[in-house]
Amino acid sequence: MVRIFQPTAILPNCVIELDDNAFNHIVRVLRMKEGESIILFDGSNKITPAVIQQINKKNLLVQTADSVIDNRESPLNIHLGQVLSRGEKMEFTIQKSVELGVNKITPLLSERCGVKLDPERLAKKLQQWQKIAESACEQCGRNIVPMINPVQKLPNWCASLEDYTKLTLHPRAQSGINTLTLPNTNVALLIGPEGGLTEAEIDMTVKNQFVEILLGPRILRTETVALTAITALQVKFGDLG
Incomplete structure (x- = not known):
């Protein structure tokens, strides 16, 4: 599953626009299509599954699901x-x-x-x-x-x-x-x-x-x-x- 970092808080269960870095990676590098799934994270130790809803020339919209804690940090x-x-x-x-x-x-x-x-x-x-x-x-x-x-x-x-x-x-x-x-x-x-x-x-x-x-x-x-x-x-x- 493709994982994408977003520098701002990710809202669950709504349509959001991803930033330019995500657009370039998903659309121009990976050439993903509408309907494909990705994982978003924003540095809060949570992950948010999302589905690509719409791809335009300069922006990318995804439908997010529930966010869940996914702790992979070392105790050290x-x-x-x-x-x-x-x-x-x-x-x-x-x-x-x-x-x-x-x-x-x-x-x-x-x-x-x-x-x-x-x-x-x-x-x-x-x-x-x-x-x-x-x-x-x-x-x-x-x-x-x-x-x-x-x-x-x-x-x-x-x-x-x-x-x-x-x-x-x-x-x-x-x-x-x-x-x-x-x-x-x-x-x-x-x-x-x-x-x-x-x-x-x-x-x-x-x-x-x-x-x-x-x-x-x-x-x-x-x-x-x-x-x-x-x-x-x-x-x-x-x-x-």
Whole structure:
């Protein structure tokens, strides 16, 4: 069944018009016809079955049915702080992190961050990343779309986290995720840039009570380490078996 995200509240048992993104995907990409069924969700953790009622040149009307709760969220609340990576690596990390159940993502700037973008391009990137998160939810079945926060400087993000168990990866760490205990379900996971964090940044994370963990004997790329750490956390504390 085709799943479509709508950014505004979906009214059950009525005729509604879908937005331009839905029109393009349903009509121009999937070439669906009147009478075919879809599933709508608006981020409220509900799904609403609907039937395509009318397709015009520029709009699409559907008849909705009853909305029902369809909870697929992990019991683990993960806030990913990811230092910006080059090219499509950041998009890949966001897409797969959402599929793995991350609840919030904050792109970060660090001393060795290789990405330099002006404010206008950053704003466009933020919109693009949010769209990627929405599409990932359409694909994986989640009905709450994670928020992609505005880009922050690394020290500001590290100092802003309250009521989180704060984790960062470092090869000098003596313990892994399997040895962790959590006081609650909130985890903040920091992933550094391709060149790694500087010594001053590592000291700063220690002052902000980050716990250093080790994933294994091999050094992983920045886009690999985030997904590996999220998976390990979900296996031990979340809903991956």
